[in-house]
Amino acid sequence: MDTVGVVGLGTMGAGIAEVFARSGLRVVAVEITAEALDRGRATLARSTDRAVSRGRLSAADRDALVERITFAVGLPALAEVDLVIEAVPERLDLKRRLFAELDRICRPGAILASNTSSLSVTEIAVATGRPDRVLGMHFFNPAPVMKLVEVVRTVTTSAEAVGAVQALCARLGKVGVTIADRAGFVANALLFGYLNQAIAMVESGYATREEIDTAMRLGAGLPMGPLTLLDLIGLDTAYEILETMYRRGGRDRRHAPVPLLRQMVTAGLLGRKSGQGFYAYERPGSATVVPDGQTPAPAAGGRPVRRVGVVGAGDPADRLGDLFGQAGYDVLVTPPEQLGGLADADLVVEAVADELAVKRALFAELAEVCKPEVLLATTTGTLPVIDVAMAARQPAEVVGLHLLDPTRAGALVEIVRTVRTSAEAVATARTVCAGLGRTGVVCGDRAGFVVNALLFPYLNDAVRMLEASYASADDIDHAMTLGCGYPAGPFEVLDAVGPAAALRIQRALYRESREPGLAPAPLLEQLVTAGRRFRDPAAG
Numbered sequence: 131m132d133t134v135g136v137v138g139l140g141t142m143g144a145g146i147a148e149v150f151a152r153s154g155l156r157v158v159a160v161e162i163t164a165e166a167l168d169r170g171r172a173t174l175a176r177s178t179d180r181a182v183s184r185g186r187l188s189a190a191d192r193d194a195l196v197e198r199i200t201f202a203v204g205l206p207a208l209a210e211v212d213l214v215i216e217a218v219p220e221r222l223d224l225k226r227r228l229f230a231e232l233d234r235i236c237r238p239g240a241i242l243a244s245n246t247s248s249l250s251v252t253e254i255a256v257a258t259g260r261p262d263r264v265l266g267m268h269f270f271n272p273a274p275v276m277k278l279v280e281v282v283r284t285v286t287t288s289a290e291a292v293g294a295v296q297a298l299c300a301r302l303g304k305v306g307v308t309i310a311d312r313a314g315f316v317a318n319a320l321l322f323g324y325l326n327q328a329i330a331m332v333e334s335g336y337a338t339r340e341e342i343d344t345a346m347r348l349g350a351g352l353p354m355g356p357l358t359l360l361d362l363i364g365l366d367t368a369y370e371i372l373e374t375m376y377r378r379g380g381r382d383r384r385h386a387p388v389p390l391l392r393q394m395v396t397a398g399l400l401g402r403k404s405g406q407g408f409y410a411y412e413r414p415g416s417a418t419v420v421p422d423g424q425t426p427a428p429a430a431g432g433r434p435v436r437r438v439g440v441v442g443a444g445d446p447a448d449r450l451g452d453l454f455g456q457a458g459y460d461v462l463v464t465p466p467e468q469l470g471g472l473a474d475a476d477l478v479v480e481a482v483a484d485e486l487a488v489k490r491a492l493f494a495e496l497a498e499v500c501k502p503e504v505l506l507a508t509t510t511g512t513l514p515v516i517d518v519a520m521a522a523r524q525p526a527e528v529v530g531l532h533l534l535d536p537t538r539a540g541a542l543v544e545i546v547r548t549v550r551t552s553a554e555a556v557a558t559a560r561t562v563c564a565g566l567g568r569t570g571v572v573c574g575d576r577a578g579f580v581v582n583a584l585l586f587p588y589l590n591d592a593v594r595m596l597e598a599s600y601a602s603a604d605d606i607d608h609a610m611t612l613g614c615g616y617p618a619g620p621f622e623v624l625d626a627v628g629p630a631a632a633l634r635i636q637r638a639l640y641r642e643s644r645e646p647g648l649a650p651a652p653l654l655e656q657l658v659t660a661g662r663r664f665r666d667p668a669a670g
């Protein structure tokens with residue numbers, strides 16, 4: 131293969147053209163109008179200039195790279211290329227028409243590839259007279275960075291075409307994974323339910339965009355939060371992908387685009403490419419976020435906290451005591467049967483057994499001992515905070531403080547505000563988290579708070595995908611690490627958390643939401659019953 135064509139130089143096409151040219155191929159880059167062509171050329175120039183300024187590309191190599199690209203308006207420029215990859219908007223009618231036209235224009239041996247994220251490659255292929263030479267070549271955003279390419283093989287694609295595209299992926303320095311034609315393939319089938327759910331959280335006021343993004347970065351270790359990612363993908367593209375996922379993927383309500391998404395697309399808030407999406411950017415195409423009306427003011431206020439009581443016996447209580455002590459608070463760690471010392475505590479944090487009756491009994495007893503304006507915090511990760519709070523003398527002065535990774539500096543704390551929690555109690559909790567050197571995010575009182583509510587349905591979906599034999603555990607893990615930049619794939623995470631703990635969390639999410647799509651995957655239940663892990667060699 132010497133020359134490849136790229137159709138559509140938007141968010142993805144410009145990056146794909148760069149990837150090809152960087153590995154020495156000649157590229158014919160095509161757009162629909164002269165203005166769109168200029169925009170695409172500018173995007174590519176910005177990206178390669180950035181690579182030069184960061185020392186990843188020499189100026190001479192950049193010039194040679196750009197030299198290898200011919201820019202043109204209209205498809206006829208593609209008559210002689212060996213392969214075309216299409217990256218026009220995610221609409222089936224548009225892609226089918228385009229492929230029919232490419233079939234007429236391109237030489238008979240040329241391979242026609244689609245970068246579609248969710249549409250049926252088979253339906254695109256049969257719009258041409260060469261369905262054996264049509265396949266999906268799904269790059270990830272940003273194309274120059276992400277290592278994975280999902281190579282989608284339909285029932286008509288020839289082995290020869292798949293082989294040629296796999297060889298091309300290797301030449302580009304990408305990892306090509308060949309998979310069958312199914313809505314969302316591997317990565318997007320797992321990603322988009324999560325992204326849609328994050329939008330629903332914003333829409334309902336459950337947490338703010340910053341809190342959700344921060345929670346997923348710090349709490350799940352993701353390279354960026356879901357709303358930042360949506361802005362990068364483009365909200366129009368995300369909307370079309372969700373629509374297709376919903377229609378093709380079994381009408382799972384979790385893929386029905388949240389109304390807020392459609393409203394934003396209609397309003398022209400498309401993300402980075404239009405300069406505004408969930409966040410505002412310096413200018414269209416920029417990645418630099420600028421403050422807007424929703425940018426939160428720095429946290430301040432609340433009541434002063436100096437004396438902290440930690441109630442509990444054992445490791446969790448000792449660790450909490452150390453945490454507060456090292457941050458300079460006066461700490462008293464006390465077992466639940468000796469609460470007398472807590473009379474002048476400004477904050478009491480419980481770390482007793484994660485059972486509702488135990489926590490409620492403690493909060494009722496604290497009413498007898500503590501001063502009226504004390505802030506009470508429960509560290510539960512699984513119980514509804516309001517159920518605990520209602521046992522306290524003043525439910526308005528109760529918050530959840532869900533500490534993830536209690537020993538790591540900068541780690542996340544989910545501050546759970548119930549329907550009764552006062553604004554002052556939330557402000558005090560925020561100030562305390564800052565004092566501990568932790569990052570506090572405030573959220574509502576629902577099962578899984580932010581992190582687990584967004585993370586575990588995705589893990590459960592990965593188990594369902596494995597169960598359906600669509601892809602292997604390795605392929606699924608690779609899709610998320612190499613395609614989406616996740617630090618670990620879903621099966622690595624499930625094994626680290628432990629299937630039993632994962633099942634408990636998933637059951638709680640299902641119980642509360644009654645959402646059929648959140649029912650624990652049977653394979654997860656079976657592994658727990660059998661006492662196995664996903665990577666257990668004995669599990670086969």
Ligand SMILES: NC(=O)c1ccc[n+]([C@@H]2O[C@H](COP(=O)([O-])OP(=O)(O)OC[C@H]3O[C@@H](n4cnc5c(N)ncnc54)[C@H](O)[C@@H]3O)[C@@H](O)[C@H]2O)c1
Pocket residue numbers: 137138139140141142143160161162163166216217218219220221228245246247248268269270271362363364367371403
């Ligand atoms: N955005 C992502 O993160 C992402 C990731 C992977 C795959 N994809 C897929 O890539 C494809 C493109 O998505 P995008 O986000 O880059 O879209 P985009 O809207 O950013 O860019 C689409 C480009 O196609 C051009 N175009 C439209 N009609 C055309 C035609 N007839 N001929 C030539 N050019 C035409 C437009 O002018 C525009 O520049 C979609 O199928 C999408 O699902 C997107």
